[in-house]
Amino acid sequence: MKFLKVDSLEQAREKMLSSLQDVFTKTEQVSLQESAGRCLAEPVYCPEMVPDFRRSTVDGYAVIARDTQGAGESIPVFLDIVEEVAIGHPAVHTLKSGECAYVPTGGMLPDGADGMVMVEYTELFDEKSVAIYSAVSPGNAVVQIGEDARKGQLLLDQGTRLDAKSIGVLASIGKEQVEVFKPWRLMVISTGDELVLPGEEKTACEVYDINTSAICTLAREHGMEVVETVTLKDEEELLEQALRRSLETCDIVVISGGSSQGKKDMTARLIDKIAEPGVYTHGLALKPGKPTIIGTDDASRTLLIGLPGHPVAAMMVFELLVIWMQKRMFHEKDKLCIPAILESNIPGAPGRATCQMVKLIPSGSGYAARPVFGKSGLMSTLTQADGYVLTEVNQEGLRSGEHVFVHLF
Amino acid sequence: MKFLKVDSLEQAREKMLSSLQDVFTKTEQVSLQESAGRCLAEPVYCPEMVPDFRRSTVDGYAVIARDTQGAGESIPVFLDIVEEVAIGHPAVHTLKSGECAYVPTGGMLPDGADGMVMVEYTELFDEKSVAIYSAVSPGNAVVQIGEDARKGQLLLDQGTRLDAKSIGVLASIGKEQVEVFKPWRLMVISTGDELVLPGEEKTACEVYDINTSAICTLAREHGMEVVETVTLKDEEELLEQALRRSLETCDIVVISGGSSQGKKDMTARLIDKIAEPGVYTHGLALKPGKPTIIGTDDASRTLLIGLPGHPVAAMMVFELLVIWMQKRMFHEKDKLCIPAILESNIPGAPGRATCQMVKLIPSGSGYAARPVFGKSGLMSTLTQADGYVLTEVNQEGLRSGEHVFVHLF
Numbered sequence: 100m101k102f103l104k105v106d107s108l109e110q111a112r113e114k115m116l117s118s119l120q121d122v123f124t125k126t127e128q129v130s131l132q133e134s135a136g137r138c139l140a141e142p143v144y145c146p147e148m149v150p151d152f153r154r155s156t157v158d159g160y161a162v163i164a165r166d167t168q169g170a171g172e173s174i175p176v177f178l179d180i181v182e183e184v185a186i187g188h189p190a191v192h193t194l195k196s197g198e199c200a201y202v203p204t205g206g207m208l209p210d211g212a213d214g215m216v217m218v219e220y221t222e223l224f225d226e227k228s229v230a231i232y233s234a235v236s237p238g239n240a241v242v243q244i245g246e247d248a249r250k251g252q253l254l255l256d257q258g259t260r261l262d263a264k265s266i267g268v269l270a271s272i273g274k275e276q277v278e279v280f281k282p283w284r285l286m287v288i289s290t291g292d293e294l295v296l297p298g299e300e301k302t303a304c305e306v307y308d309i310n311t312s313a314i315c316t317l318a319r320e321h322g323m324e325v326v327e328t329v330t331l332k333d334e335e336e337l338l339e340q341a342l343r344r345s346l347e348t349c350d351i352v353v354i355s356g357g358s359s360q361g362k363k364d365m366t367a368r369l370i371d372k373i374a375e376p377g378v379y380t381h382g383l384a385l386k387p388g389k390p391t392i393i394g395t396d397d398a399s400r401t402l403l404i405g406l407p408g409h410p411v412a413a414m415m416v417f418e419l420l421v422i423w424m425q426k427r428m429f430h431e432k433d434k435l436c437i438p439a440i441l442e443s444n445i446p447g448a449p450g451r452a453t454c455q456m457v458k459l460i461p462s463g464s465g466y467a468a469r470p471v472f473g474k475s476g477l478m479s480t481l482t483q484a485d486g487y488v489l490t491e492v493n494q495e496g497l498r499s500g501e502h503v504f505v506h507l508f
Numbered sequence: 509m510k511f512l513k514v515d516s517l518e519q520a521r522e523k524m525l526s527s528l529q530d531v532f533t534k535t536e537q538v539s540l541q542e543s544a545g546r547c548l549a550e551p552v553y554c555p556e557m558v559p560d561f562r563r564s565t566v567d568g569y570a571v572i573a574r575d576t577q578g579a580g581e582s583i584p585v586f587l588d589i590v591e592e593v594a595i596g597h598p599a600v601h602t603l604k605s606g607e608c609a610y611v612p613t614g615g616m617l618p619d620g621a622d623g624m625v626m627v628e629y630t631e632l633f634d635e636k637s638v639a640i641y642s643a644v645s646p647g648n649a650v651v652q653i654g655e656d657a658r659k660g661q662l663l664l665d666q667g668t669r670l671d672a673k674s675i676g677v678l679a680s681i682g683k684e685q686v687e688v689f690k691p692w693r694l695m696v697i698s699t700g701d702e703l704v705l706p707g708e709e710k711t712a713c714e715v716y717d718i719n720t721s722a723i724c725t726l727a728r729e730h731g732m733e734v735v736e737t738v739t740l741k742d743e744e745e746l747l748e749q750a751l752r753r754s755l756e757t758c759d760i761v762v763i764s765g766g767s768s769q770g771k772k773d774m775t776a777r778l779i780d781k782i783a784e785p786g787v788y789t790h791g792l793a794l795k796p797g798k799p800t801i802i803g804t805d806d807a808s809r810t811l812l813i814g815l816p817g818h819p820v821a822a823m824m825v826f827e828l829l830v831i832w833m834q835k836r837m838f839h840e841k842d843k844l845c846i847p848a849i850l851e852s853n854i855p856g857a858p859g860r861a862t863c864q865m866v867k868l869i870p871s872g873s874g875y876a877a878r879p880v881f882g883k884s885g886l887m888s889t890l891t892q893a894d895g896y897v898l899t900e901v902n903q904e905g906l907r908s909g910e911h912v913f914v915h916l917f
C-alpha cells in the first residue's frame with residue numbers, strides 16, 4: 100500500500116481548515132421561524148434594555164415601600180388606589196406617599212412606586228382604598244429596567260446553534276431576521292460491485308449500502324444539505340462522471356468505496372486527475388480511518404474526501420473531519436462530553452490516534468465507560484455504543500480506572 | 509387564588525399517561541430516507557445472518573490455516589492459486605490442502621478456506637502460485653457468518669429515536685420501510701394584550717411574544733408537528749374560538765397566557781366550558797410551574813394544557829410534561845444526563861419539586877454544576893444554563909458538594 104502523505108488527525112485538520120475557508124463560511128438571512136438548527140453567523144447584542152419598563156412579577160399593588168413599614172397581619176396600612184394599570188399599557192400616574200396602583204403580573208409600575216405587594220396580602224376597603232397586611236422592601240416582586248439584559252450586552256455568540264432556548268432569546272428582542280451560516284452542500288457517493296440499495300433484491304455475497312444512508316443522516320443532523328446521493332458499480336468512468344458533476348454542484352463530496360487497495364487507488368487517482376491541486380492527505384494515522392484520502396479542487400472550490408469503506412470507520416472519519424471542521428469554521432462551541440471512568444483498558448495503536456467506541460453504564464454517582472470492541476465493519480458495535488473516546492497519537496492507550504470524557508455519538 | 513386540584517409532578521404525569529393513550533401512540537410507515545428523527549414503533553429483529561457469507565476484512569489470500577504452519581519471513585510456503593474471487597460474487601472452488609484463492613476486502617472466502625493472509629505478507633511466484641511469508645490462525649481477518657448479527661436477534665428496540673447509527677443498522681439489513689410513531693399534532697396559543705410578534709413595531713409596556721417561538725421549536729426538536737400557532741389579545745371569545753378549532757385539528761393544544769390570575773381563571777374556565785371532562789389538574793406543585801392547568805376533551809381526544817406565562821417556566825413545564833409524556837408513550841430511553849458536583853446550595857420549596865437551571869463548568873475530571881438563579885421571567889437565565897437539576901417534592905433542597913445528574917436542556 101502506498102500511503103505517500105499519511106497525516107495525523109491534527110495535520111489533516113489543519114490542512115482542511117486552511118483551504119477553502121471562503122466556501123465554508125458563507126452566510127444568509129433567514130426568518131426566526133426557519134432558523135431552528137441553524138448556526139448564528141454573527142453575535143447578537145441586546146438592542147435595548149429588557150425589560151424597558153419596570154415590570155411586576157405578581158398580581159398586586161404597586162406601592163412606595165416606605166409606606167408599608169410596620170404593616171402586618173393584624174395591623175394594616177391603608178393606601179389610596181389612584182390607578183388600575185392594564186397590561187400592555189403605560190401607567191399614567193406618579194405615586195405620592197399614601198397612594199398605590201393595581202398592577203397585574205407583567206404590568207408596568209407607575210413612577211414613584213418602588214415595590215409590589217401581592218394581592219393575597221391585601222384587602223379592598225372600598226373602591227378607592229386598600230388595606231395592606233404586609234411590609235415590603237423596595238424592589239419587591241419587580242423586574243428592573245435592563246435586569247434581564249442591558250442594551251449592548253452580548254446575548255448570543257457567533258456560532259450558537261439555534262435551539263428553543265436561543266430562539267426564545269431572539270424572540271425576546273423582537274429579532275425576526277437572523278444571519279446564519281449557509282448549509283454546506285454535500286454529495287455522497289458509495290461505490291462497490293457488491294452494493295445493493297435497501298429495499299432491493301440481494302443475492303449471496305452482496306451487501307446492502309449502509310454508508311449512503313448513514314452519512315446522509317449524519318450530515319443532515321448537522322445542518323448540511325445533501326444535494327445528491329449516488330450508489331455506483333466499481334467502474335472508473337462512472338465515478339469520474341459523478342466526481343466531475345460534484346465539482347459543479349457541491350462544496351464537499353465524500354466517496355466511500357470498499358477498503359480494497361484497488362478501489363482506494365482508483366479514488367485517489369481520479370481525485371488527482373480531475374482536481375487541482377488534488378490529494379494532499381493520503382492516509383490518516385487514526386484507528387479506524389487509515390484509508391482516508393483528502394484533496395481539494397481550487398478552481399471549483401470543492402473539498403473531496405475518500406472515506407474508509409467500513410461503515411463505522413466511515414461515520415467516525417466523517418464526524419472527526421467534516422463535522423469537526425464545521426464546528427471550527429462556524430465557531431461552534433464543543434458539545435458537552437460525559438465524564439466517565441474507564442471499565443477496561445483501551446490498547447493504543449503505535450503512531451496512530453485511536454477512536455474507541457464505548458457504552459456508558461450508570462455506576463455510583465456517575466458512569467462507567469465500557470469499550471465496545473469489534474471489527475470496524477460491524478454495525479452491531481454502533482447499536483451498543485453511546486459514544487467514543489479519542490486518544491492522542493503518542494498515548495500508549497488508556498487504562499482501566501482512568502477518567503475519560505466520552506463524546507456522544 | 510383557587511388551585512382546587514393541585515397535583516405533584518408525578519400525579520399530573522400519571523393522569524396524563526392514563527388518558528388518551530390511543531391518540532398518542534398511532535403509528536405509520538415511512539421510508540428509510542424519511543425516518544431520521546422519528547421514533548421506532550416496533551422492535552426490529554435481524555431477518556438473516558449478517559454477514560450471510562464468510563467475509564474477508566483484508567486484501568489477500570484465503571488459505572487453509574494449517575497449510576501456513578511454519579511459514580515466516582525467510583521460509584515461505586508456496587500455495588497454488590485456484591481462484592480470484594470478485595467482490596459481490598460467490599467463490600466457486602472448494603480449497604484443498606496446498607491451494608489458495610485471492611480475495612479482496614469484503615469478498616467471500618471459498619469453502620475449505622478458514623483464514624486470510626494479507627497481501628503484504630505474500631509474493632506472487634508465478635501466475636499460478638504465491639509465496640506466503642506469514643503463518644495465520646483459523647479465522648484470521650475473517651468475519652464469520654452471523655458475526656455482526658444473528659438471524660432473529662434484536663437489533664433496535666421499540667422507542668429508538670432514529671439517528672445516523674440506527675439508520676445505518678436498518679440499512680444493513682435492507683429495511684426500506686419502517687413503522688414509526690405518528691408525530692403529535694400541536695397547536696400553540698399565546699394570549700396577552702401586551703404581546704407583539706417579533707418583527708412588529710413595539711410600544712412602551714408591550715413585550716415580544718417569546719413563548720410561541722420557543723415552544724414551537726422545542727416541540728419540533730422532539731418530532732412534533734405544529735399545526736397552528738395563534739397569538740391573541742386577551743379576549744375570551746377569541747380564545748374560545750381558537751380552542752374549539754384545536755379540538756378538531758390537534759392532539760394537544762398548549763395555551764400560554766400571562767401569569768395574572770384573571771388570565772389563568774379564563775383559561776381554566778374555557779377549558780371546562782368546551783371540553784368534557786375538562787380540567788383535572790389545576791396547579792402543579794413544581795417550581796417554576798405552579799400555574800399549570802391540564803385537562804382533556806374525551807370526545808375529540810384532545811389534551812389541553814395551560815402553561816405558565818413566563819417563558820422559562822413555560823418551556824420547563826412543556827419539557828417536564830409533554831416531552832416527558834412522549835418519551836413514555838413512545839418507550840424512548842431516557843437521554844444520558846451529565847454527572848456533576850453541585851457548586852452551591854439549591855434551596856428546596858416546601859411541598860413542591862424544584863427544577864433548577866444550572867451551568868456546567870469543567871472542573872477536575874468532570875463538571876461542577878453552578879445554579880443559575882434568576883426570576884423565572886428572565887430569558888437571560890436560559891442563555892447561561894446548560895440544563896437543569898430536578899429535586900423531589902419532599903427533598904429539602906440540595907447541598908453544595910452533592911453529586912447530581914444534569915438533564916441537558
